[in-house]
Amino acid sequence: MMHDMILTATNTAATVLGTGAIFGRLYAIAYQPNTIATGATITITCNGPNGSSKPLLTKANAGTANVWFYPRDIVHGVEDGAVLLGTSGGDRVCPIVAGVPQLVVASGGTTFSGSVILYYED
Numbered sequence: 001m002m003h004d005m006i007l008t009a010t011n012t013a014a015t016v017l018g019t020g021a022i023f024g025r026l027y028a029i030a031y032q033p034n035t036i037a038t039g040a041t042i043t044i045t046c047n048g049p050n051g052s053s054k055p056l057l058t059k060a061n062a063g064t065a066n067v068w069f070y071p072r073d074i075v076h077g078v079e080d081g082a083v084l085l086g087t088s089g090g091d092r093v094c095p096i097v098a099g100v101p102q103l104v105v106a107s108g109g110t111t112f113s114g115s116v117i118l119y120y121e122d
Helices: none
Strands: 002-010 015-017 022-032 041-047 053-059 067-069 096-106 113-121
Touching: 002 015, 002 022, 002 096, 022 041, 022 053, 041 113, 053 096, 096 113
Parallel strands: none
Antiparallel strands: 002 113, 015 096, 022 067, 022 096, 022 113, 041 053, 041 096
C-alpha cells in the first residue's frame, strides 16, 4: 500500500524531521519549493537505528518549480559485493527506508517555506 509523509521546512527550521519512523521502499519524492530560493540545496536522508543515516536524495540548485524525483539504489552482486553497472536500469531498486526521514535545506533564503513529499510502500 502506498503512503506519504510531508516534510515542510521554513526559515525557522531548515532541518526538519518526519513525524515518525517509516519502514518500506521509497518510490518517489515530490519537491514543492514554494518560496525556497533558486540556489538552494535539499538533502533528504533516513535516520535509522544506532545513529545510521541513509542518503535518499541530494539536489543542488533545486530550483523554484515543483518537480518529482525517483531515487534508486544500485544493487550489488551476491558473489563478491561489487556494484553492478548494467546500462538498461535493471540494476536499480527502490531504496529501503527504515527510520525517521530528515529534510535539510541549505541556502534557501532568509525567509522561506517549502516541502517534500515522500511516497513509499510498506
